[in-house]
Amino acid sequence: MNKQKMSHIPGPWEVFETHTGHYVLDSAEQAVVCQIEWCLEAEANARLIASAPEMLVALKRLCAKFGVDDDGWPRDGTELREARDTIAKAEGSAEK
Numbered sequence: 557m558n559k560q561k562m563s564h565i566p567g568p569w570e571v572f573e574t575h576t577g578h579y580v581l582d583s584a585e586q587a588v589v590c591q592i593e594w595c596l597e598a599e600a601n602a603r604l605i606a607s608a609p610e611m612l613v614a615l616k617r618l619c620a621k622f623g624v625d626d627d628g629w630p631r632d633g634t635e636l637r638e639a640r641d642t643i644a645k646a647e648g649s650a651e652k
Contacts, residue, residue, distance in 0.1 A: 567609025
């Protein structure tokens, strides 16, 4: 199994609607991140995907700020475990 850390196109990403669906594009380079074919949820799905880079950064910041106690020991709780697992999944280091 490949244990290399995954990388993604840095955000911000933008959503553009076309006659066939929605594109999520890298704002800086206008590179296509993904294309979502038309369906009832296409725009909502595209907005969710486009916000992923900012959500990942925010989740990392929250874990850094609230993930340790005043003595530097890691805090443990359902929400923090879920947050850490979500970060690992986004970065490709989650256990399968």
